[in-house]
Amino acid sequence: MNEMDRLVQLVIEGEEEEAAALAESIVPDHDPSRIIDVLTETMREMGDKFEDGEIFLPELLIMSDALMAVMDVVEPHLRADKRQEQVTVVLGSVLGDVHEIGKNIVGIVLKANGYNVIDLGASVSADDFINKAEEKNARVIGMSSLMTTTMGQQKKVIDALVEKKIRHKYRVIVGGAPISERWAEEIGADGYAEDAFKAFKLVKTLL
Amino acid sequence: MLFKQNTVPVAPLMGFPGAQLSGTTIKENLEDAATQVESLKSLYERYSPAAMFTMMDLTLEAEALGLRLLKPEDASYTVLEHPIEKEADLLKLKIPNPAKDARMPMVLDVVKRMHESFACLNIAYIVGPYTLAGLLNGASRVIKNVLKKPEFLKELLEITTIVIEEYAQALINAGADALCILEPTATLLSPAQFDEFSGVYVKRITDKCKAPVILHICGNTTRIINNMVLTKVDGLSLDSMVNFAEVKEMIPENMILMGNLDPVSMIAYGEKDVVKKNIRELLGVMKDKKNFVLSTGCDLPKDADLDNIQLMFELAKEKSWEE
Numbered sequence: 001m002n003e004m005d006r007l008v009q010l011v012i013e014g015e016e017e018e019a020a021a022l023a024e025s026i027v028p029d030h031d032p033s034r035i036i037d038v039l040t041e042t043m044r045e046m047g048d049k050f051e052d053g054e055i056f057l058p059e060l061l062i063m064s065d066a067l068m069a070v071m072d073v074v075e076p077h078l079r080a081d082k083r084q085e086q087v088t089v090v091l092g093s094v095l096g097d098v099h100e101i102g103k104n105i106v107g108i109v110l111k112a113n114g115y116n117v118i119d120l121g122a123s124v125s126a127d128d129f130i131n132k133a134e135e136k137n138a139r140v141i142g143m144s145s146l147m148t149t150t151m152g153q154q155k156k157v158i159d160a161l162v163e164k165k166i167r168h169k170y171r172v173i174v175g176g177a178p179i180s181e182r183w184a185e186e187i188g189a190d191g192y193a194e195d196a197f198k199a200f201k202l203v204k205t206l207l
Numbered sequence: 208m209l210f211k212q213n214t215v216p217v218a219p220l221m222g223f224p225g226a227q228l229s230g231t232t233i234k235e236n237l238e239d240a241a242t243q244v245e246s247l248k249s250l251y252e253r254y255s256p257a258a259m260f261t262m263m264d265l266t267l268e269a270e271a272l273g274l275r276l277l278k279p280e281d282a283s284y285t286v287l288e289h290p291i292e293k294e295a296d297l298l299k300l301k302i303p304n305p306a307k308d309a310r311m312p313m314v315l316d317v318v319k320r321m322h323e324s325f326a327c328l329n330i331a332y333i334v335g336p337y338t339l340a341g342l343l344n345g346a347s348r349v350i351k352n353v354l355k356k357p358e359f360l361k362e363l364l365e366i367t368t369i370v371i372e373e374y375a376q377a378l379i380n381a382g383a384d385a386l387c388i389l390e391p392t393a394t395l396l397s398p399a400q401f402d403e404f405s406g407v408y409v410k411r412i413t414d415k416c417k418a419p420v421i422l423h424i425c426g427n428t429t430r431i432i433n434n435m436v437l438t439k440v441d442g443l444s445l446d447s448m449v450n451f452a453e454v455k456e457m458i459p460e461n462m463i464l465m466g467n468l469d470p471v472s473m474i475a476y477g478e479k480d481v482v483k484k485n486i487r488e489l490l491g492v493m494k495d496k497k498n499f500v501l502s503t504g505c506d507l508p509k510d511a512d513l514d515n516i517q518l519m520f521e522l523a524k525e526k527s528w529e530e
Contacts, residue, residue: 014351014354014355053430055397056395056396056397056400057350057395057396058350058351058353058354058395058396058397058400059354061347061350061351062351062354062355065351096277096279096282096283096285097285098277098285098286098287099346100346100347101346101347101350101395104347123277123285147283148470148471148475148505148506148507148508149223149233149282149283149506149508149509150282150283151471152508152510177425177426178470178471178505180469180471180472182472183471183472186472186476
């Protein structure tokens, strides 16, 4: 097994520290964007397995942690011009909602695919979503809501964008267990995705 | 069987719409038994459902275990901290006394008043063992620990199971006719992981419990339905993503199957005609199943359309099991 295969293996097994250490040792001799490409491909394959029910969230989460640990090692070695082309996505779980797992995975998949992800965390107010998106020149705002009682907040953010006459500047995507295509349409979002991998495809189509 | 009626029993998972009717905030209902019962009573009188539920609150047991909560004025509570990260932290946990810790006595009082006032089946919610472990350990961690620290997780599950068993017993003593275990976090596990980290504990709670138990898991549970059946609960309550036409044969005849109208885009905010069509379709799919209870797939939000809820009751009467 060569070093690259070994790295992929460690990421799949979720061996965060070992994967980061190996990345550290091989990054001087490898093209960093090649390492990221290989890992993005791994993430995509695992995403397919996840959608087919071959692996489940526990496997996906430990793998994502290892992947992020490797990205943190590799990213500083990327050429500056590669980093500047990135599209910025602002993500968060809406006000009153502390559920973050789904949103975190969306962030990881987008990050692995070259997006600049700004994760605002949980219970994010409409003002915080909008101020951060404006400040960072984001093009996409992603909102997650896991509860029937908080999903109305997604509409509040969109309404606030409309009120400030900046709705056209953003592609707004929504997700979360109780969210549906129908709901996304109803509140005037640009799209809904069922899971992180579909969210990535959605963002690609929207831009 | 839990329900005895000639027509399809209707029991939406509703509590918060009662706050709409009583003109109170969700917080007022989650803090004060009299207020909650007043809200539930307005639902009971308006709809005469086959069952009434306490107001859904996944933080109740966690708060009694000492966790700090975020308590918004008019939305569900959430847990603010997840302090149980490692074995040593388990010592911090003290099994709550349902008669005096946090809001457990308040819910016992609600159940007592429900028992006195409502002639239907009165069902009290309890949190599921894996979901409670997730509140204590943190949701991300409890999922990863299935693979990373399974031994630690099982020790934590031993504790959450005891907490739930004791609280369940108190609820039954207070007058609950049945309990409904809310185990949403388990929807994220594989079938084998479900058995190992949720199912076995749910079964233990059910075996020990002297009242019928319904197991409610949100989200698309299609892959773990067989495993949910193995817990030997008295009923399953499944969410709107599950296709009842596909799964109805998987549920034994002596196990209730509740569901599964979309609580939000359908019942809460849907257009009348679409809602009607949707309810009739589901009744049609389930018409040969005597263990079916018409319900929502998950909890209804406070501002749900009260007339749409009414439609569930009206349309269920159209069908008779005796046909």
